[in-house]
Amino acid sequence: MKNIITTSNSINLDGLIEEAESNPGKALAREFYSAEEVFSEDMQTIFKKQWVLVDHISRIPEKGQYFLFEIANESIIILRESEDKVNAFYNVCRHRGSKICLDNEGQSNFLLCPYHAWSYNLDGSLKAARTMPEDFDKSEHSLHSCHVKVFHGLIFINLSEGAAPDFDSEYAALSPFAEQQGIATAKIAVKKEYPNVANWKLVVENFIECYHCKPAHPEYCSVHPAEKLLAFGAGPGSGPEEAVEKYSKKLLAWEEAAQAMGHLTGVYDGGNDSLGLAQAARYPINDRGWLSETLDGKPACKKLMGNFKDYDGGQTALAFNPFSFALCCNDFAVILRWTPKDALNTNIELTWLVSEDAVEGVDYDPENLVKVWDITIKQDKQITENNQSGVMSGKYVPGPYSLQEARNISFKKWYLKQLKSSS
Secondary structure (H helix, E strand, O other), rough: OOOEEEOOEEEOHHHHHHHHHHHOEEOOOOHHHOOOHHHHHHHHHOOOOHHHHEHHHOOOOOOOOEEEEOOOEEEEEEEEEEEEEEEEEOOOOOOOOOOOOOOEEEEEEEEOOOOOOOOOOOOEEEOOOOOOOOOHHHHOOOOOOOOEEEEEEOOEOOOOOOOOOOOOHHHHHHHHHHHHHHHHHEEEEEEEEEEEOOOOHHHHHHHOOOOHHHHOOOOHHHOHHHHHHHHHHHOOOOHHHHHHHHHHHHHHHHHHOOOOOOOOOOOEEEOOOOOOOOEEEEEEEEOOOOOOOOOOOOOEOOOOOOOOOOOOOOEEEEEEOOOEEEEEEOOOEHHHEEEEEEOEEEEEEEEEEEEEEOOOOEEEOHHHHHHHHHHHHHHHHHHHHHHHHHHHOOOOOHHHHHHHOOHHHHHHHHHHHHHHHHO
């Protein structure tokens, strides 16, 4: 792997990786969180190889509808070609490179470049180009496409230049959890963005540990009991083994009750060698009779999702990779996505889903639906931005992880492995 050159000095990335690997129980060095050159390496070795969750299919229900997905310096057009076909194209005209779609979303029978009026069909092929030479071959000027998969209504893209990693081998085990939730037939109720002045890794590391939950998230902690947060606050493998053992009796009792209702329970962990650390798990929200992840435990929506016929008081957590998650209650789900912009900026987007037949104002109140995670993510935004500011100090030295930050250690190991794979 080459040395990375900045305007002020040279970053020996191999040396940084070696030092990080020699201290597995400590956070990463400042350069990993701040250097644009390291960020560029992240984009090439991680984000261009992963299946990135971009949105839910209900955002483009009709032919010709599209929206833009922005990641780093790339703009991607996500477009419905037909009832059963979704495409993804780079938002770059094949003439002289102008952006084609300027609005964040829209609908059209074809795509028209605003610069010189080259037009493209919904399959990406060039439709028309005015006054070109006689030997001009339209077939050689189709839009550059991305790999696309629709998984239970969730749209994923992959930016690999060649063949993409096998999607099914990574995510097949998550399918029963998504099917029970009815994500495929859900609809978008609310969408919110939270621009974050922090490196994407700080956003990830904050989300996959609950060591900070008690001091930073009083509302979230009022919903979830302390012993559960200590054991599984950030998913399987995030807490000390003693805490897991202590909570196991309550977890087992809930699982037996949920299974008696015909509901799926359990945990799936793809392991540290998987493409994106995929996980799935079902846990009770609270042992005090909470039915949904709301501040008072009462349902957020009158319509149950998917295969649920009654409330079991549980929540399904799906982790597709370190920057794409879904947290699902019996009556609603929230998709969480972190999208890197540059070394010091990450866009956080949350999308709340409800049953397709739920009616706003009748079956759910949008403000109540989003409250727990809207509050929590705003608090996380402040935490990670403060973290970024501190990391930029000349006195920053990577500190040791606690027993409640086990998934940070796993993430760090996975991240360094991805970087080394490019050498």
